[in-house]
Structure formats: C-alpha cells, structure tokens
Amino acid sequence: MLDDVDRAIVEVLRTNARTPVSEIARRVGLSAAPVSRRIERLERNGVIKGYVAVVDDQAVGGLDAFTEVRLIGSVDTAEIEKIARDIPEVRQFFTIAGDPDAMLRFRVENVDHLQRVVNAIRRSGKVSGTKTLIVMNSWDRAAENVAGEA
Structure with missing residues (x-):
C-alpha cells in the first residue's frame, strides 16, 4: 500500500527519473536516507518498474x-x-x-x-x-x- 509520501516520490520520478534523491527529499519533506529506502522498496515491490530515456x-x-x-x-x-x-x-x-x-x-x-x-x-x-x-x-x-x- 502506498502512502502520500510514496505517491509524491513516484510523481517526482515520473516527471524526471534523474531527479537527485536530495531534491526528492526536499520536495517530500524527508531526509535523503528514508527517501532512498522508499525508492528501493518501490523498485523491489514493482511499483517502479524501471527508468527510461525520453527520446525525441x-x-x-x-x-x-x-x-x-x-x-x-x-x-x-x-x-x-x-x-x-x-x-x-x-x-x-x-x-x-x-x-x-x-x-x-x-x-x-x-x-x-x-x-x-x-x-x-x-x-x-x-x-x-x-x-x-x-x-x-x-x-x-x-x-x-x-x-x-x-
């Protein structure tokens, strides 16, 4: 189950998957370490399936x-x-x-x-x-x- 912070992290990454963890942490109001753990959990659980380049x-x-x-x-x-x-x-x-x-x-x-x-x-x-x-x-x-x- 995703909470509001997880959803906010996903939305930042959906917009730009190269956003630094420190910037994501600032946007969601946490420090970098818990944001990194949340991202790893989202990846492990298949919520984040991968990262792609958006090509013109x-x-x-x-x-x-x-x-x-x-x-x-x-x-x-x-x-x-x-x-x-x-x-x-x-x-x-x-x-x-x-x-x-x-x-x-x-x-x-x-x-x-x-x-x-x-x-x-x-x-x-x-x-x-x-x-x-x-x-x-x-x-x-x-x-x-x-x-x-x-």
Missing part, C-alpha cells in the same frame, strides 16, 4: 502508428500479445473494452516498413481485421516535463 522521435526519424486489432472468434488476447511481443517494432500493446479487441503502437522507419509489420500481424491467423492510424504530430507530457527540467 522526430529527431531520430521514422514514424509512429497505431493499429486496431480485431481477433477471430474466441482468440485469447494473450495470444495476440505474444505475437506483438515477437515483433520488435511494437512499442506498446493494449487490450481494450469494446471494438476493437486490442491496440498496438508501432515505431517504424517508413510506410513500407509499417505495411510489412501490419502484414505480419495479419498473417498470424488470429486476426480478423486491422485498422492502422499514422501519427502526424504528437505531444508527450513526460517529454515536456523533462525538457522543462533541463
């Missing part, structure tokens, strides 16, 4: 896309998740209520590359249909927060 995808190149996936009959969503995990271009997998059954987020080099990835999903034999949306522009709160901290 526009600077790197390529494009993002989302594909809605409709499954055949009574296919378990775990089956499509396994297929998604086996495709390196898949960044995220979501099961969702309603229609469609799942949503995949991809990062690909170009439209031809995207077509190959979507075709791989379709060939799985578990998919009755897809609908792909290409991201034209995006905004990311985490990236904005990190840029504001720099």
